[in-house]
Amino acid sequence: MTFYLLISALAFLVLFFAIKNYTLKLDEKKLLEPIKSDIYPEFCDQINEEIRKIKNNLLHNHFQLIDENTKDQFLENLSDMSRKLNHIQTMNLSKKDSILWEETLFDFLKKLESINEKYLQNAEQINETTRITLQDKFSNLTKS
Known part of the structure; x- marks a missing residue:
């Protein structure tokens, strides 16, 4: 049982950091977006x-x-x-x-x-x- 809890905790951490990394990249992309060309x-x-x-x-x-x-x-x-x-x-x-x-x-x-x-x-x-x-x-x- 502790083995499954450990695996699920690791999966949660991997998923948490993957989502955090993805949102940081989206924010960074938005900040670096080129100035409106119009x-x-x-x-x-x-x-x-x-x-x-x-x-x-x-x-x-x-x-x-x-x-x-x-x-x-x-x-x-x-x-x-x-x-x-x-x-x-x-x-x-x-x-x-x-x-x-x-x-x-x-x-x-x-x-x-x-x-x-x-x-x-x-x-x-x-x-x-x-x-x-x-x-x-x-x-x-x-x-x-």
Whole structure:
């Protein structure tokens, strides 16, 4: 009789730890679940808004160019970037892979920063401000 009690106690412990392990893995999976991918198209709109702010700041003489003769070229590059962003947004709209979105947007933002560095005085400060603004906007999107 004690033999059967011992076997049932061991079976109970094995089952208990198996269930505990399974629920811990489910909780961990839920915590590590990727951020909702439907926020990325909205984030693209916010990046586009930042590009428009850069254009407006330049047009209202809040930003200074390194070479004033390159104003049209810089504005054209910003327009191209805006079109590229719209293309990214359209092409990836059906994709739910957050890693793909993040890689694509990271590359895009790096290119935008390099364009700013090429044409704008105080580009590092402008890029840093833009980075912080976009980081805040992304954080707000992930909270909702």
